[in-house]
Amino acid sequence: MNTQQSVLAPVLNIMVVVTILVVQNSSTCCLASSQHQNLVRWNHPKRELLDRINRKGPYVGVVMAYSTEEMALQSSGVFIPNCHNPSVDLSGRKFNIGSIKGTKVIYVMSGQRRLNAGITVQILLDVFDIRGIVHYGIAGSANNSLSYGDVSIPKYVAFTGSWNWENLGSKNVDEFPEMKIGNYNLPKEGQNLLGEIAFKPEEFFSVGQPMKEVFWLEVDKTWFNLAARLKGLEFRQCENATSCLPRVPKVEYGLRGATADIFLDNAAYRNFLFKEFQVSTVDEESSAVVMTAMSSGVPSIVIRGVSDLAGGEGTPVSTFLSSLAAVNTLNVTIKFIELIGASKNTLVK
Numbered sequence: 001m002n003t004q005q006s007v008l009a010p011v012l013n014i015m016v017v018v019t020i021l022v023v024q025n026s027s028t029c030c031l032a033s034s035q036h037q038n039l040v041r042w043n044h045p046k047r048e049l050l051d052r053i054n055r056k057g058p059y060v061g062v063v064m065a066y067s068t069e070e071m072a073l074q075s076s077g078v079f080i081p082n083c084h085n086p087s088v089d090l091s092g093r094k095f096n097i098g099s100i101k102g103t104k105v106i107y108v109m110s111g112q113r114r115l116n117a118g119i120t121v122q123i124l125l126d127v128f129d130i131r132g133i134v135h136y137g138i139a140g141s142a143n144n145s146l147s148y149g150d151v152s153i154p155k156y157v158a159f160t161g162s163w164n165w166e167n168l169g170s171k172n173v174d175e176f177p178e179m180k181i182g183n184y185n186l187p188k189e190g191q192n193l194l195g196e197i198a199f200k201p202e203e204f205f206s207v208g209q210p211m212k213e214v215f216w217l218e219v220d221k222t223w224f225n226l227a228a229r230l231k232g233l234e235f236r237q238c239e240n241a242t243s244c245l246p247r248v249p250k251v252e253y254g255l256r257g258a259t260a261d262i263f264l265d266n267a268a269y270r271n272f273l274f275k276e277f278q279v280s281t282v283d284e285e286s287s288a289v290v291m292t293a294m295s296s297g298v299p300s301i302v303i304r305g306v307s308d309l310a311g312g313e314g315t316p317v318s319t320f321l322s323s324l325a326a327v328n329t330l331n332v333t334i335k336f337i338e339l340i341g342a343s344k345n346t347l348v349k
């Protein structure tokens with residue numbers, strides 16, 4: 001805790017007491033969050049339902065990309081659906097309303113890759129009263145120190161799928177490393193007509209700011225600092241007497257993640273990303289979730305568990321490892337949601 005927070009602590013305690021008194025004096029369902037303005041048009045067929053749901057907000061938005069990740073949540077039993085309005089379908093996606101360990105959440109499976117992830121987060125932010133986005137899922141590891149079942153909470157994510165594809169010998173004008181295909185020729189390096197790939201930053205738009213180009217997106221500082229409490233958390237090493245991981249999986253904090261519309265299963269490219277960009281995990285959604293949330297000024301966090309080595313292992317991804325990674329990732333996600341719930345009146349909006 002820094003000094004500024006210590007000075008504030010007594011004030012915040014009083015605020016907590018006042019909040020409790022207010023809650024006791026009125027029926028909880030009438031506590032509307034006054035500042036919320038959702039963008040749903042006045043004649044939207046689900047307007048009334050959405051207003052009813054938002055009056056019970058704010059919620060933490062929980063976003064996962066595909067079915068193994070959603071199944072981990074469903075079979076954990078920690079998500080308690082709201083008994084009156086358990087879900088709303090919008091743009092083909094199912095927004096599930098409820099709570100996790102006492103914290104109000106809306107969870108949604110976005111579908112895979114950046115466009116689906118971006119669309120889904122934008123719907124969440126525009127339609128619902130959302131405090132922030134918790135994004136979890138499985139990932140490939142590009143870092144040899146990160147293995148099956150480890151869970152990464154990155155500090156930075158980048159989109160590494162936007163390229164200038166150039167002829168060999170082109171002048172690199174960008175600050176980012178470039179990949180010369182010929183460096184990876186076998187049996188020996190040389191010229192290759194596929195030339196070279198120069199990496200490009202993203203155009204980032206946000207409230208009250210002119211567009212700027214960014215490559216590394218830094219996740220929200222407050223939520224990232226809150227997640228520091230999960231650093232080093234360890235998981236089970238053995239599924240049963242015969243099936244064990246090489247070592248105890250744990251939470252890694254503050255590394256770098258890369259997103260592209262590419263399922264990476266290639267050792268040479270994996271090594272390139274690690275060596276040139278210090279990327280530890282690769283996935284297909286994280287940077288889209290973070291960028292969409294940042295555009296609206298909403299906090300977000302990324303929690304990604306290693307299900308494969310992105311081509312480094314030589315063996316295909318097994319369903320056992322992807323569900324193990326999803327379960328460990330969910331475990332960390334639940335703990336993080338509990339932390340946000342507990343910090344309701346202090347750290348976070």
Ligand SMILES: *[C@@H]1O[C@H](CO)[C@@H](O)[C@H](O)[C@H]1NC(C)=O
Pocket residue numbers: 143144145146252255256278279280
């Ligand atoms: C790779 O992962 C380990 C943790 O397992 C971490 O200590 C190290 O900093 C990571 N490397 C890079 C370049 O981020």
Ligand SMILES: *[C@@H]1O[C@H](CO)[C@@H](O)[C@H](O)[C@H]1NC(C)=O
Pocket residue numbers: 234235236331334
């Ligand atoms: C999280 O993992 C730990 C260690 O494997 C386990 O003891 C705990 O029950 C798990 N928690 C949840 C919510 O699954």
Ligand SMILES: *[C@@H]1O[C@H](CO)[C@@H](O)[C@H](O)[C@H]1NC(C)=O
Pocket residue numbers: 239240241242243320
């Ligand atoms: C142990 O777990 C693995 C992975 O889930 C499974 O394939 C295997 O059948 C299990 N073995 C026993 C003895 O239950």
